[in-house]
Amino acid sequence: MHIARFCIVPLTILLIFCEARKYEDAKQVRNFRIGDPIELKIVSDRLEFRDVEGELPRNMFVKLPQLAHLKITGNISYIEPGAFSGLHALVDLDLFQNKIRYLLNGTFKEAHNLKYLNLGENELNYLEPKTFNGLTSLETLNMSFNRDLKVLRDNIYYGLSNLKKLNLIDCGLHDIHRSAFYGLERLESLDLSKNNLKFVTSENFDDLIKMFDLNLSYNRIQQLQANSFSKRLYALRRLNLLYNNMNCTDAKRVAKEFSSTVQVIYRTPDGAGCKAV
Numbered sequence: 001m002h003i004a005r006f007c008i009v010p011l012t013i014l015l016i017f018c019e020a021r022k023y024e025d026a027k028q029v030r031n032f033r034i035g036d037p038i039e040l041k042i043v044s045d046r047l048e049f050r051d052v053e054g055e056l057p058r059n060m061f062v063k064l065p066q067l068a069h070l071k072i073t074g075n076i077s078y079i080e081p082g083a084f085s086g087l088h089a090l091v092d093l094d095l096f097q098n099k100i101r102y103l104l105n106g107t108f109k110e111a112h113n114l115k116y117l118n119l120g121e122n123e124l125n126y127l128e129p130k131t132f133n134g135l136t137s138l139e140t141l142n143m144s145f146n147r148d149l150k151v152l153r154d155n156i157y158y159g160l161s162n163l164k165k166l167n168l169i170d171c172g173l174h175d176i177h178r179s180a181f182y183g184l185e186r187l188e189s190l191d192l193s194k195n196n197l198k199f200v201t202s203e204n205f206d207d208l209i210k211m212f213d214l215n216l217s218y219n220r221i222q223q224l225q226a227n228s229f230s231k232r233l234y235a236l237r238r239l240n241l242l243y244n245n246m247n248c249t250d251a252k253r254v255a256k257e258f259s260s261t262v263q264v265i266y267r268t269p270d271g272a273g274c275k276a277v
């Protein structure tokens with residue numbers, strides 16, 4: 001029996017090896033295309049692939065319906081829609097540190113039990129509208145450090161009706177389209193820090209009626225219409241505006257305009273954060 005280097009099945013109850021005879025010299029996921037879908041004799045509910053490159057073909061995991069935790073890192077460049085078909089028990093999917101450039105609708109269909117998805121540190125620059133449709137259990141989506149993302153287009157998060165936390169830190173964002181966050185009616189926390197946003201209006205966040213934590217720190221925001229924010233974002237309790245292009249006089253005024261239920265952070269305890277004035 002050979003143990004494939006890239007197939008790590010952590011110990012659960014007993015020592016479990018990954019029976020990967022067919023793939024013993026496969027370093028690239030592409031090679032999986034040659035054979036049937038991955039089939040492991042004994043399988044735990046976790047599977048981790050490291051150092052893989054190439055494309056994830058569809059139906060790759062159809063024979064592993066018990067899988068709950070899947071982690072794939074390396075240089076994956078593309079995921080064919082249907083790659084995760086059959087993973088009805090999947091709860092978390094880690095795809096961070098790959099080279100995924102775009103995602104198409106249907107990519108995650110059938111993963112209706114997925115709660116956590118990490119797409120951080122990829123090279124995403126395009127998301128087809130409704131890419132995440134079907135992920136009705138998803139609670140956390142991490143898309144941080146996709147520096148080529150730049151623009152959030154309409155309807156990309158459509159269908160994520162249970163999402164609570166969305167991270168978009170350091171994604172080069174300079175533009176958020178009006179309905180980008182459409183459908184995220186349960187979102188509680190949105191982190192947009194370390195982007196290049198100059199303007200945000202409350203319309204950008206129209207649907208986020210449950211959002212209580214919004215982080216806009218490290219952007220280039222000069223002005224904010226506190227009134228319209230207060231009117232629409234009923235649940236907002238904390239707004240982080242540290243390190244934007246506002247001088248302290250303006251920042252203070254904006255903070256005052258918010259109702260007292262919203263904690264507006266624009267200055268650190270030592271006075272840094274807003275531009276001194």
Ligand SMILES: *[C@@H]1O[C@H](CO)[C@@H](O)[C@H](O)[C@H]1NC(C)=O
Binds near residue numbers: 050052053074075
């Ligand atoms: C991924 O790509 C980088 C550079 O493009 C290369 O240095 C690295 O070895 C690749 N990793 C794997 C696992 O193939």
Ligand SMILES: *[C@@H]1O[C@H](CO)[C@@H](O)[C@H](O)[C@H]1NC(C)=O
Binds near residue numbers: 105106129130
């Ligand atoms: C999803 O993509 C397919 C194939 O490209 C396309 O025919 C379909 O209209 C798209 N569906 C949605 C909801 O955008």
Ligand SMILES: *[C@@H]1O[C@H](CO)[C@@H](O)[C@H](O)[C@H]1NC(C)=O
Binds near residue numbers: 118120142143145167
């Ligand atoms: C999001 O992903 C980034 C990059 O992979 C990672 O550093 C960060 O810890 C993740 N954050 C969460 C909340 O999972």
Ligand SMILES: *[C@@H]1O[C@H](CO)[C@@H](O)[C@H](O)[C@H]1NC(C)=O
Binds near residue numbers: 191213214215238
């Ligand atoms: C954004 O601000 C919130 C507080 O509003 C904080 O909990 C979170 O860690 C911040 N994120 C980053 C990346 O600094």
Ligand SMILES: *[C@@H]1O[C@H](CO)[C@@H](O)[C@H](O)[C@H]1NC(C)=O
Binds near residue numbers: 222249250277
């Ligand atoms: C602060 O910035 C605003 C607009 O950006 C400007 O009108 C105002 O004069 C500035 N305040 C001071 C004290 O420099």
